[in-house]
Amino acid sequence: xxxxxxxxxxxxxxxxxxxxxxxxxxxxxxxxxxxxxxxxxxxxxxxxxxxxxxxxxxxxxxxxxxxxxxxxxxxxxxxxxxxxxxxxxxxxxxxxxxxxxxxxxxxxxxxxxxxxxxxxxxxxxxxxxxxxxxxxxxxxxxxxxxxxxxxxxxxxxxxxxxxxxxxxxxxxxxxxxxxxxxxxxxxxxxxxxxxxxxxxxxxxxxxxxxxxxxxxxxxxxxxxxxxxxxxxxxxxxxxxxxxxxxxxxxxxxxxxxxxxxxxxxxxxxxxxxxxxxxxxxxxxxxxxxxxxxxxxxxxxxxxxxxxxxxxxxx
Numbered sequence: 001x002x003x004x005x006x007x008x009x010x011x012x013x014x015x016x017x018x019x020x021x022x023x024x025x026x027x028x029x030x031x032x033x034x035x036x037x038x039x040x041x042x043x044x045x046x047x048x049x050x051x052x053x054x055x056x057x058x059x060x061x062x063x064x065x066x067x068x069x070x071x072x073x074x075x076x077x078x079x080x081x082x083x084x085x086x087x088x089x090x091x092x093x094x095x096x097x098x099x100x101x102x103x104x105x106x107x108x109x110x111x112x113x114x115x116x117x118x119x120x121x122x123x124x125x126x127x128x129x130x131x132x133x134x135x136x137x138x139x140x141x142x143x144x145x146x147x148x149x150x151x152x153x154x155x156x157x158x159x160x161x162x163x164x165x166x167x168x169x170x171x172x173x174x175x176x177x178x179x180x181x182x183x184x185x186x187x188x189x190x191x192x193x194x195x196x197x198x199x200x201x202x203x204x205x206x207x208x209x210x211x212x213x214x215x216x217x218x219x220x221x222x223x224x225x226x227x228x229x230x231x232x233x234x235x236x237x238x239x240x241x242x243x244x245x246x247x248x249x250x251x252x253x254x255x256x257x258x259x260x261x262x263x264x265x266x267x268x269x270x271x272x273x274x275x276x277x278x279x280x281x282x283x284x285x286x287x288x289x290x291x292x293x294x295x296x297x298x299x300x301x302x303x304x305x306x307x308x309x310x311x312x313x314x
Contacts, residue, residue, distance in 0.1 A: 004052035007034040014247040018214035022207040028242040062241035065261040072289040072308030073180040077110040078234035080302035094125045114188035114234035118150040145173035153177045185227045189235035217248040230283035253281035256307045260288035270301040280307040
């Protein structure tokens, strides 16, 4: 049983909020490794591992898929841009980072961009990236929800709102706009990170970050449930597909990678690489036709996520 117990506990975690058990929530990070451990147990004729392996199959599609990539009628980009490294490099380097991203952004042709860790100050560097998004990219309609959140669209934003989560700087916002010929509500969110900082704060921050993220997921899920329009939801969840946070926010929505992803899925490029923590979801009225993550530069700690979509009944 020792070979499959971590996997079974990991599979239980999505159904328990962090308020109930934060150590189980922490286990979800290790799902791929626990699955391999259970396979090792099976190789050693520990057939109880079959239970964990069988139940774990429901999550394999969150990590590996091989769907064909087809064009849609519009395209969404979710990008955590880490302030283009403004917190750790000089202003000249920030401008250089932005310039290096412009060819990639131009090649993507997005109809809407949801960005996290996007500086909303009036600095020269921010004007540099905003002018490019609103000019050559043609996404001239923008919504800011401080702190560090930006949504850009090609079509006018009819209504918008935003919420800063309690006891944090993280937030989410929504914008009603027309994409593919119909009105959709686009959510852009950034949930609490572990923010461990110094090692001596790690034990305190681990349960605190997990619990805050769980509470934030509840707030977002309740808001999404009230939407009068079909929903597209983008963002940095700071949590993996086997987590309670993922399951709660996903609800009845579709995960773009599970529906249209190709290859292995990961979006985090930081100290603990190989995690998928950035997502694009949508309502059942919409269909994902293509989905991929893109390395926009080694100075980013997140890969950007790009999705092609179309309406099922135009």
